[in-house]
Amino acid sequence: MDNSVSLKINQEFSLNLSHALKEYLFNKFDNKPLYSEESSIEFWDNYSKNNTSGNVFDLLKKCYPQLNFPIETGIDKSELYKEFVFKGKIDLASLPSCLELTNSKSIKFENIICSAGRIPVLTISNEKDFVKIIQSLLHKNNPVEIPQSMGAVLINGINNWERIKILKSQWLAKNPFGNWNQEFSNVILNKPLYKDRLIILSTKPYSNVSAKQLGLDEDIWISNSVSIRLEHELTHLYTLKRYGHASNNLHDELIADYIGIVKTIGYYDKWWMQNFMGLEEYPKYRRGARLENYVQENRLSQEDFKQLIKIVKNAIETIAIFDEKIGKLASSKDESCRIEALCETGLTILVSQKGGDILLDNYYEKFNKF
Structure with a gap:
């Protein structure tokens, strides 16, 4: 044949x-309109207004607990990793080690407005830090090789545990005797409530092509x-x-x-x-x-x-x-x-x-x- x-x-x-x-x-690509509202914008707007520390990475570690773990083969299989990253445990002080960046203070944050709406954008000027953050957020902290020609990523759907924490606080304020664990089983069905879209950029030459x-x-x-x-x-x-x-x-x-x-x-x-x-x-x-x-x-x-x-x-x-x-x-x-x-x-x-x-x-x- x-x-x-x-x-x-x-x-x-x-x-x-x-x-x-x-x-x-x-x-x-088929011709089916699928525009959807992005519900994370309010969270990031509030961050932009209230951030006084100037260190974006401090907030990112709370939103995405995997950023508190080092890059190690198979680390995502450990019980500690599962507790923090998959279940949202927030006692970060109990972690034995963390993700060490070369220049975390240089990470820049901006809410970008474009024809598709608004989205948070992180710009990471240190190339090694960019690689580590990509390995953490996309590859569960495994040391997967990141091509030199890769300099950005659009992440579509990552758990933001700070947003979940806010949802829990708001729900308990209205339902002081309610069962949050039971309510959470309903929340997880509505992904825009707690999953983020974000863009991560490096500042290296595009496509690894030199000037x-x-x-x-x-x-x-x-x-x-x-x-x-x-x-x-x-x-x-x-x-x-x-x-x-x-x-x-x-x-x-x-x-x-x-x-x-x-x-x-x-x-x-x-x-x-x-x-x-x-x-x-x-x-x-x-x-x-x-x-x-x-x-x-x-x-x-x-x-x-x-x-x-x-x-x-x-x-x-x-x-x-x-x-x-x-x-x-x-x-x-x-x-x-x-x-x-x-x-x-x-x-x-x-x-x-x-x-x-x-x-x-x-x-x-x-x-x-x-």
Whole structure:
């Protein structure tokens, strides 16, 4: 049985897609509005107003008890870890050790307003501290290797035990003789009451691409890197709320990088994008670049990966033409229409001979109906 399909793409060559590659390229964005309110904003607003210590990490350790534990293999299997992190025990003084950061006082907090709503953003300037916090919050304090090319993350749904503590206090004030443990079984069904979304940013060069590689001044490139990184994650937040989907798939990443670049420098620089993906010497691929971060969990053969390189390169070309035709970003409506048009134009369509036309049609259809 033949599990491949021939696809004509730009530059007049064809690709034979394996079943695994077709599955990877399947467009997971569907047109179902899923906007939801984010109930954690009040908590973080109050923190912004009342914070006087200036040390964000002190609050973070109360919200996320895992930040009180060191990075050690298998630590999440210990009873102590389970008591604190999974059950929310708050007697932090009893912990034998803690997560030691190089410069915890440099962590910055901000409530960001964007087209998808509002979200708390943490900026961590020390690279080692960034790695430790990612290992703690995403990998249960296990020393999982974090790629050099990874510099930010959107966390969607992490228990905030300070919010639970506030809920408990408010409920007991109204129900002094009530059974909180019984009530808590109802609370856990309503995840927005206690689960946070937040963005964590580093300040290192974007995609581990140096300023020299792009011919830029170091300070300018670091500033641009932080901007691209933030707008990239805010784009993931938009697609998460709009479509209920945000993942480490290349389709998502191409869209998020497109918005990040455009909102940072005013236009889409395809040379930057090729560097970000390790394709600056296309068809040669630079090992260790971001492209491979998004296929690690997929069973793609070496041939599939070669095909994916072609697809990504041609998608970048199509997006560059699209950006040139519609011009500078003019408004939040324009931004939303660009994101949604790119989401609803799958990669296999985007790189087809009519891909650019279809993307433009999708954009103008969105714009006229918005």
